[in-house]
Amino acid sequence: DAEITQSPRHKITETGRQVTLACHQTWNHNNMFWYRQDLGHGLRLIHYSYGVQDTNKGEVSDGYSVSRSNTEDLPLTLESAASSQTSVYFCASSRGSANTGELFFGEGSRLTVL
């Protein structure tokens, strides 16, 4: 079955370290998204991509970067982790058709920055 997987599921790091969260999907979807989920804020969009070599900033992109070198993967990098980036991160994908609205989410990556 097609799926979307995230790794690691849990990570603890220190302030200032670089961290990369992996996201891999096997649906061959063009659109991929990274969200963070915090109490009181719901899911907030960090970065998104509509296809290979395409990346775009979301509403909370400061301190994060992504790259899209193939259809299956959209890794999220925190260049210099900060305590404010402690959160649960979700990767999602959707088909190229803009109106379906059906996002397929991964299981999430819980990041703690000490």
Add this chain to the structure above:
Amino acid sequence: EDQVTQSPEALRLQEGESSSLNCSYTVSGLRGLFWYRQDPGKGPEFLFTLYSAGEEKEKERLKATLTKKESFLHITAPKPEDSATYLCAVQAPAGNQFYFGTGTSLTVIP
């Protein structure tokens, strides 16, 4: 500026006690409104898409409805396995971006 507001934040129901969750939105030119279910420690799971006022969708004990300013998720005769957080999202007028509400945490007591 909040674009999606969900209420109540939390809801406790007895098994079989029907109720409704609310999602109000301020996005103009709505391209779609979506309901997701999220279980603890899991990613959200898609439930419904609604595109225009008056539209209704049903799945088992759940029914979603849409007006020009809000959507309701009606839960009929809920069971304990319906306990989860229900998220509402709207699709931006342009592009594939989605704006999520903070969710309603539903607990169904046996």
